[in-house]
Amino acid sequence: MQQTPGLDPNMNFITCLLLFLAARPKRWELISMGMVAAVLLACFGIRREPWQAVLQVLSYGGAGGLVTVLLLPYLSRHFDWKLVGKLVFPPAFGTLTSVLLAATVSGVTYDNLLYAFDGALGFQPDFWAGRVILQIPGMSVSARFLYEALPLFLATAYVSGGCAARNMIAFLVLLGLCGAICFRLFPAVGSVYLYPDAFPFNPPALSSISLVPQSVTVAAPRNCMPSLHCAWAIAFLWTSRRFSRI
Structure with a gap:
């Protein structure tokens, strides 16, 4: 059965929702957010799977929060540039990432070299991980959620971590830029x-x-070397140790 068209459950917009609520919006701002979310829901619909439906509704709320913040100069005399920057950053960074990845969907890959290196360890880690994910019930959904939810974890750290968290975000952006360069130097699809x-x-x-x-004929991003999600997760865990001291 064909799914109802709609925005994909987008963690970037859910991140916007978290940042918007963390700013303690006024009641009328919450109402405005809800109205925009309702319009998006009416226009784009909702997916049938329960967990995807929840994420999609939250993403509509994040988009509503972003629109509300952008309309603040017209709705009131208050305009918070810092809040605008916070809410614009997740979808803007996600869009930029998509554009950069789209530029790497063709050309030769060095996957054979990576496969040989893994084999020198005595086994193939990616094949082993693939079997684990497929054989354990619920693991595929959990892995997908954790993969896509990284921006949400980073936003949570940003809200609760103060200055150290802002430094962490700058470090993660730097990692992303370095990773994009490495994708061009060592393309791999997996x-x-x-x-x-x-x-x-x-x-x-x-x-x-x-x-x-x-040469790999499939149009897939050459973004496996290095794994930016792995690098971001390690950097997040490493830097978040400081938050409890703030």
């Missing part, structure tokens, strides 16, 4: 695209792998 018939249960023998750059 074994799921390189070996679609074998992943994740039948890793090819190392003897069958040619250690040369390889």
Whole structure:
């Protein structure tokens, strides 16, 4: 059955919602946010899956908060540039990331070299992780949620961490820029695209792998080396240790 068209549950806009509520909006601002969210809901609908529906409604609320903040000069004499910057940053950064990734969807990849390196460790970590995710009930949904929810965790740290959190966000942006450069220097799409018939249960023998750059016909971002989500998560955990001291 075809799904109702609508905005995908977007963690960037849910992040906007968190930042908007953390600013302690006035009652009329909450009403404005709700009205915009209701319009989006009426225009774009909602998905049938319960957990996706919840995320989608929250994303509509975040979009409503962003619109409300942008309309503040017209609705009142108060205009908070800092709040505007906070709410604009998540969707703007997400859009910029999408544009940068879209520029890497073609060309050769070095996945064979990565596969050979992993094989030198005695096993293929990505194949093993793929099997775990597929075989444990609920793991696929949980992994997907945690992958997409990283902006929400970062926003939570930003709200609660003060100056240290702002420094952390700047560090994470710097990591993102460095990662984008590395994607161009060492393009890789991952074994799921390189070996679609074998992943994740039948890793090819190392003897069958040619250690040369390889063309992959699928239009997938070459963004596996390095893993920015892994780098961001490690940086978040490392820097968040300071929050309890603030």
